[in-house]
Amino acid sequence: MSSKFTLGIAAVGLTVVFGGSAAYQYGTVDDVTFTVNKLETKRQSDTEKYLVSGTYADGKKEVFENTDALLHGKFNSSDVQLNELETGSTYNATVYGWRVPFLSMYRNIVDVEKTEPAVQSARPAPLKPQS
Numbered sequence: 001m002s003s004k005f006t007l008g009i010a011a012v013g014l015t016v017v018f019g020g021s022a023a024y025q026y027g028t029v030d031d032v033t034f035t036v037n038k039l040e041t042k043r044q045s046d047t048e049k050y051l052v053s054g055t056y057a058d059g060k061k062e063v064f065e066n067t068d069a070l071l072h073g074k075f076n077s078s079d080v081q082l083n084e085l086e087t088g089s090t091y092n093a094t095v096y097g098w099r100v101p102f103l104s105m106y107r108n109i110v111d112v113e114k115t116e117p118a119v120q121s122a123r124p125a126p127l128k129p130q131s
Contacts, residue, residue: 028096030107033057033115035090039081050081052109054091064095065106072096072110080112090115 034054042049050066066077066085085091094111 028098028107030095031092032095033090033092034062036085036087037061039085039087041081048078050077051106052081052085062099063106064093064109066109069096069108069110074110080109084112084114086114
């Protein structure tokens with residue numbers, strides 16, 4: 001085989017790998033709002049996967065992962081887990097991916113912003129006149 005052919009095959013292979021990864025990461029993006037129930041760290045050989053258990057306003061629960069994401073330019077998952085996320089607080093987040101239980105895959109948090117709790121008015125509602 002010629003070196004040009006081998007180089008061509010390698011270029012196609014890299015395009016498929018990176019193109020497929022980009023399609024997955026950007027094709028599954030979703031914006032969600034949830035309240036954090038639990039923060040934990042799952043160790044896998046030499047790496048750590050940060051897990052975030054949350055509840056949506058409708059009561060549905062989901063576990064997310066908080067890991068670095070090269071294509072999204074996210075390299076601070078440890079800082080997010082330690083400094084930005086708090087149990088009991090509510091967040092707007094951008095996530096990508098699918099939950100695949102038998103592969104231990106979770107949607108990944110790529111951006112997170114704490115939301116302000118709803119402020120209740122201290123003034124009572126006006127009374128309606130009775131007829």
